[in-house]
Amino acid sequence: MRELVKVSVSICVGVIDAAVQGGVKKYREAFFESDYLSSYPEDKIFVDPFHEAMQQQIQVLTKGLDLFDSHCTEQLRPLYLHQREMFEKMQRESKAT
Numbered sequence: 001m002r003e004l005v006k007v008s009v010s011i012c013v014g015v016i017d018a019a020v021q022g023g024v025k026k027y028r029e030a031f032f033e034s035d036y037l038s039s040y041p042e043d044k045i046f047v048d049p050f051h052e053a054m055q056q057q058i059q060v061l062t063k064g065l066d067l068f069d070s071h072c073t074e075q076l077r078p079l080y081l082h083q084r085e086m087f088e089k090m091q092r093e094s095k096a097t
Helices: 002-023 021-033 039-069 074-095
Strands: none
Touching: 002 039, 002 074, 021 039, 021 074, 039 074
16 A cells, blocks of 8 residues: 555656646646637647546546545655645646636
């Protein structure tokens, strides 16, 4: 179980910390709020499934963070709290799409 938690935490951190580099916000700007579909209307078939996949990712990350929280040591609590804060920001940006 310990190894599963370590792997889950690593994956979650990698995805959530991507938000620091722009993450969901950049996708929203590029594909959902821009003139992208005006310029490339044939890509509409990809944009809707992409948006759905982003929503599914939020669900998976929620479970991963819950796992991290339930097995988090005091030494890792600051990392968990930071990731939770970044995740909540990611969720807000995702809902804006």
